[in-house]
Amino acid sequence: MKPLTRKVALVAGATRGAGRGIAVELGAAGATVYVTGRTTRTRRSEYNRPEMIEETAELVTKAGGTGIAVPVDHLEPPQVEALVARIEREQGKMDVLVNDIWGGELLTEWNAPVWKHSIEGGLRMLRLAIDTHLITSHFALPLLLKNRGLVVEMTDGTAAFNREHYRQPMFYDLAKTAVIRMAWGLAKELQPYECTAVALTPGWMRSEIMLDHFGVSEENWREAVAAEPHFVISESPRYVGRGVAALAGDPKISRWNGQSLSSGQLAQVYGFTDVDGSQPDCFRYLEEVQLAGKKANATGYR
Incomplete structure (x- = not known):
């Protein structure tokens, strides 16, 4: 039996x-997974990208779980409330909530000081990164806490890394740091119900947007190292996914409550690898190689 069979995730x-x-x-581990987003086969978000939630649901099912796509704008409370009501009606429970709503890449003006960054874009970035997570938690947690569930707040950077390194622009830094604090606060609120909340960050992730930026695919991603040598430490989106699956299947999950974690850190604890069989440890690499001004070399870091 797969470790997450009969588990329900959002x-x-x-x-x-x-x-x-x-x-x-999560699907590969046997879970039923509700996947949400704004881009469907009939409608695209302002990203205007081809990826769609129906495709994600199909990949979940192909991996061995049950994928269910539900179009939701997580800035709209009635839509989130209806989503949770549907999950309760169809499944009767929720075991895992992953808050990965973002959508701020196109709004981010990298390295711009606060007085030069678009105020409209910056404030929307905060709404997309913070309001969406709060709205979703508000409606989903009453169902989750009935089953001693797990909340994963997805962000960029660990608490330790973000404390030492400013992630300009300020709107981005606030967005990603606030989510870490949100997980810490949720841990306090959920502990009496024997639930667990963590913040989790991938390393330098080979998302569809990042691969397009370098003009490569997952199959030939190493060709991008010629343009950006430190891309050698990058990881696939499946790597952090395996981290979440490991957390969701851990009978001693409460040991992580309130902590800020990374995919590389969890790989060392749980023993999983990325799709290429490696174990990239991006944040240690960033500190010891890239930010230290050393030549790109992932030996010993993946």
């Missing part, structure tokens, strides 16, 4: 990237 924000990788790996 991956909020599963159209592409980490959300898709997480949904697929």
